[in-house]
Amino acid sequence: MYTFQTKAEVTQISLTGARLIVILGALMTAPRDLQDLNSLISECGLVDKNYSNDTIRIALSTLKAAGCDISRPCKATNFKYKLLSHPFTLNITDEEINALKTLYANMTRGADYKLAVKFEELFNTLSGHVFNEKTSAELRSITSFCKIDKDVYDRILAEDGKNNILTITYATPVKKLGTKKFIFGRIFLKSNKLYVEGIDTETKNTVCYNMTRIREIINIEQGHNEYKPEVYKLKYLLKNPDNHTLPQEAKVHKGQKNQAEVEIEFTSKFFAVQHILSLGADCTILEPEDIKNEVISKLMELRKVYA
Amino acid sequence: MLKVNISSLRVLQMLQLLFEKDYTMNELMAALSEVSGERCSNFLVSKYINTCRFCGIDIQKIDGKYTLLKLPFGIDFSDDVLSLFDEIKKYSSKMRLGKNVRAYNSLLAKINKRSDRYYSKIETPEDDKNIENFEYAMENGWKVNINFVADGNNNLILCEPLELSSEGEHLAVVVNYNGDRKKILYKDITGIVVSNVKSSGNMLSTSVIFKLENALARRYTLRPEEKVVGIEEDGSITVLNKTEDKQSLLNRLLKYDTMCEIISPRSYKKEMKNIIDTALANYGK
Numbered sequence: 001m002y003t004f005q006t007k008a009e010v011t012q013i014s015l016t017g018a019r020l021i022v023i024l025g026a027l028m029t030a031p032r033d034l035q036d037l038n039s040l041i042s043e044c045g046l047v048d049k050n051y052s053n054d055t056i057r058i059a060l061s062t063l064k065a066a067g068c069d070i071s072r073p074c075k076a077t078n079f080k081y082k083l084l085s086h087p088f089t090l091n092i093t094d095e096e097i098n099a100l101k102t103l104y105a106n107m108t109r110g111a112d113y114k115l116a117v118k119f120e121e122l123f124n125t126l127s128g129h130v131f132n133e134k135t136s137a138e139l140r141s142i143t144s145f146c147k148i149d150k151d152v153y154d155r156i157l158a159e160d161g162k163n164n165i166l167t168i169t170y171a172t173p174v175k176k177l178g179t180k181k182f183i184f185g186r187i188f189l190k191s192n193k194l195y196v197e198g199i200d201t202e203t204k205n206t207v208c209y210n211m212t213r214i215r216e217i218i219n220i221e222q223g224h225n226e227y228k229p230e231v232y233k234l235k236y237l238l239k240n241p242d243n244h245t246l247p248q249e250a251k252v253h254k255g256q257k258n259q260a261e262v263e264i265e266f267t268s269k270f271f272a273v274q275h276i277l278s279l280g281a282d283c284t285i286l287e288p289e290d291i292k293n294e295v296i297s298k299l300m301e302l303r304k305v306y307a
Numbered sequence: 308m309l310k311v312n313i314s315s316l317r318v319l320q321m322l323q324l325l326f327e328k329d330y331t332m333n334e335l336m337a338a339l340s341e342v343s344g345e346r347c348s349n350f351l352v353s354k355y356i357n358t359c360r361f362c363g364i365d366i367q368k369i370d371g372k373y374t375l376l377k378l379p380f381g382i383d384f385s386d387d388v389l390s391l392f393d394e395i396k397k398y399s400s401k402m403r404l405g406k407n408v409r410a411y412n413s414l415l416a417k418i419n420k421r422s423d424r425y426y427s428k429i430e431t432p433e434d435d436k437n438i439e440n441f442e443y444a445m446e447n448g449w450k451v452n453i454n455f456v457a458d459g460n461n462n463l464i465l466c467e468p469l470e471l472s473s474e475g476e477h478l479a480v481v482v483n484y485n486g487d488r489k490k491i492l493y494k495d496i497t498g499i500v501v502s503n504v505k506s507s508g509n510m511l512s513t514s515v516i517f518k519l520e521n522a523l524a525r526r527y528t529l530r531p532e533e534k535v536v537g538i539e540e541d542g543s544i545t546v547l548n549k550t551e552d553k554q555s556l557l558n559r560l561l562k563y564d565t566m567c568e569i570i571s572p573r574s575y576k577k578e579m580k581n582i583i584d585t586a587l588a589n590y591g592k
Contacts, residue, residue: 303583
């Protein structure tokens with residue numbers, strides 16, 4: 001952790017000051033007892049001798065006088081000193097959080113889920129260095145992934161690209177718990193939520209599960225399973241293409257009169273229809289015929305609602 | 308009374324000062340003397356700086372000022388996050404991000420002081436006069452006159468500036484125009500001029516209320532700007548949305564098909580009907 005210069009390189013230093021910096025650095029990384037702190041100072045080669053416990057206690061008092069909040073060693077902390085806050089903590093302003101939110105929202109729209117996962121890691125790391133509870137909670141809630149069970153989150157992410165068979169406990173929107181078994185396909189991000197897509201082993205249908213609703217991963221069967229979901233290849237005309245945020249994988253062929261022909265693939269009919277509807281009157285679907293008919297049918301029903 | 312070591316306390320106090328800003332030697336001596344309540348000489352301050360440097364804390368004299376550059380035991384980011392910083396830098400080089408650039412760079416400066424790596428600041432394409440005018444009006448509560456092209460026609464509107472946003476790879480400005488939240492692509496704008504009309508404090512008069520049927524209501528996640536204003540016995544809910552851009556909201560609600568219905572205002576219902584009719588007309592219906 002430290003890169004001490006040799007004493008020959010520095011003309012004047014405060015050894016007690018250096019000792020305090022070592023202790024502060026050690027407490028910033030983990031709770032420590034007097035023994036740990038003494039060993040660390042020796043390992044650093046700062047001095048050739050061991051300090052007395054009283055000397056270390058004075059150093060801890062000095063840290064407190066400098067504004068550090070250090071808990072007393074007790075059973076709950078495994079009899080270690082724990083740094084609760086310190087004056088070098090990261091103080092993130094509302095404006096800075098808004099900048100992070102804007103970057104996250106703009107960059108992840110239509111992007112690969114891995115980018116959102118990187119943001120999640122950034123926000124979590126920063127929140128670990130912020131002692132203000134409100135700011136810390138705000139950072140953790142930007143992505144909404146904190147609503148996903150930690151074990152589920154880690155294990156699902158580790159499954160990406162393996163095509164193993166997963167058995168999970170899933171809570172449907174009506175809060176009914178059920179067991180689902182599927183060949184793992186891919187993870188994707190939609191409306192700031194992470195979904196897992198796969199093929200149901202029984203029905204052979206493509207299925208999508210909101211990761212927030214996965215309660216438990218019961219089993220993972222290893223193996224090279226064939227993952228070939230049904231693919232809906234959409235082709236449509238789009239007016240004012242710049243007014244719409246299309247998924248990254250969409251192939252946009254811009255034409256004349258501010259119009260474009262777009263090609264995009266979906267593995268879910270539901271999301272395909274939703275996508276076309278969300279483009280409103282700017283979109284005219286050309287193919288496939290069954291999605292086109294479904295979109296027209298939905299629009300006819302909607303016309304009755306607003307008649 | 309806690310027994311403390313004065314010399315080491317001064318080292319930490321000086322470090323705290325350098326976390327806040329950069330100092331010349333004279334400024335640092337004065338500031339540390341004020342914080343500690345006793346005179347700190349050039350010799351003592353130099354000794355404290357040497358102590359920090361001895362421990363691997365990188366303090367350098369830049370433009371005559373002592374500047375804290377690195378802390379060996381601060382924030383440690385994973386390789387994934389490090390690559391994210393690069394991606395943000397790449398993204399920002401293409402996008403105008405307005406005042407977010409300043410805020411992000413200020414956060415990076417704080418992170419740099421607490422890390423043993425250096426994360427370079429982002430630079431976005433230079434903001435032109437139009438962006439400057441928009442941000443000035445936003446911060447000082449003035450309305451703006453915006454000239455823009457839509458469907459081949461020139462338009463001029465007097466509106467309240469709300470925020471800079473993006474639509475895919477395009478910058479957009481969001482304004483309050485006649486009570487509606489309106490998004491205009493920056494590339495369609497030919498001029499933004501600050502008016503002499505005070506804005507009404509960015510309050511939008513349009514509150515959109517829509518109903519979601521039971522099946523959708525159960526899985527619907529409220530946006531930060533939304534709240535539930537009614538729950539029916541059949542499980543359907545009524546949602547109030549105050550701030551979403553009109554076109555984005557209508558398109559979003561359209562994808563929920565018949566599971567969602569706009570209740571008010573009438574103008575939104577009429578607009579939704581128009582969108583549906585025009586969409587069906589695309590198929591000769």
